[in-house]
Amino acid sequence: MELGLLTVLEASQYLRLHPKTIRSLIYLGEDEGGLRCVRIGRAVRLEKIAIDEFIAKHVAGRSVTSRLLDDH
Numbered sequence: 001m002e003l004g005l006l007t008v009l010e011a012s013q014y015l016r017l018h019p020k021t022i023r024s025l026i027y028l029g030e031d032e033g034g035l036r037c038v039r040i041g042r043a044v045r046l047e048k049i050a051i052d053e054f055i056a057k058h059v060a061g062r063s064v065t066s067r068l069l070d071d072h
Helices: 008-015 019-028 048-071
Strands: 038-040 043-047
Touching: 008 019, 008 043, 008 048, 019 043, 043 048
Parallel strands: none
Antiparallel strands: 038 043
């Protein structure tokens, strides 16, 4: 069974961001708009589905904002 867990490096390659940016988004926390992660001991893993949800939430938020600005 594939869980779809990515390391920080794999997530950074997937999002084409620097690994430090990924770690900053993890540190920010999900409640503050950051990335949700799974900690297994000292290892940090990110669910691919959580990354995809993060992308969708931020793209959707940006498109709604841009639509509001276009209406005025």
